[in-house]
């Protein structure tokens with residue numbers, strides 16, 4: 001913790017902030033006239049926002065050579081899980097008092113809850129195995145497992161599109177959130193297509209080679225070039 005960079009500190013502060021705002025709004029009676037619905041909606045919005053932010057880190061690094069962003073993926077993923085769990089607890093605990101018969105019956109009215117449940121069921125093993133120890137122990141399996149985060153994000157966006165009061169397919173009603181989330185997710189999925197990803201990485205490596213001007217008299221590789229070896233790059237290919 002003491003070695004955190006400013007960016008890491010900022011990320012943690014920004015991720016705790018919505019919870020503090022939500023709690024303050026609740027205790028000062030500012031959580032609208034329907035606090036349960038407001039808390040469910042806000043925690044859901046924050047969960048999906050942080051989830052998409054966590055998926056944006058690798059593409060941003062590939063495009064702009066920002067290796068410090070890679071360290072934010074794990075905390076962002078865990079915060080996304082935290083807010084998704086809070087969102088689920090608000091609905092099941094606060095709204096339905098953990099009455100599972102009622103919750104089960106509510107699914108008939110709100111089928112998007114099933115999609116939400118699928119999303120959080122996938123996110124849970126990812127959060128539980130996010131520690132480095134699991135990464136080392138599981139090796140390639142860990143990488144495969146953590147690629148499920150993309151499926152989780154797709155399910156979360158579908159859940160959001162079905163939950164809002166609007167017709168997403170006819171572009172009518174309250175659809176700006178699912179629309180924005182779909183566009184962001186589509187871009188994130190497109191940049192993962194292997195040829196495109198390779199082209200972006202190569203472009204980024206070429207830019208770095210141009211930046212490091214070699215000394216004409218130097219016989220050996222100028223310092224820094226060894227870091228262009230793709231095997232030595234800090235970039236990893238999960239999310």
Ligand code: HEM
Nearest residue numbers: 037040041044045047048084088116117119120156160163
């Ligand atoms: C990764 C998991 C999940 C994410 C990211 C997520 C995200 C969201 C988002 C963004 C919304 C729309 C909020 C808005 O209208 O602005 C929403 C709505 C909702 N979600 Fe989830 N959700 C997840 C899982 C769940 C689960 C497991 C449940 C219930 C067991 C659930 C129950 C609901 C309900 C009831 C609403 C409608 C709230 C309302 O408009 O009254 N969600 N969710």
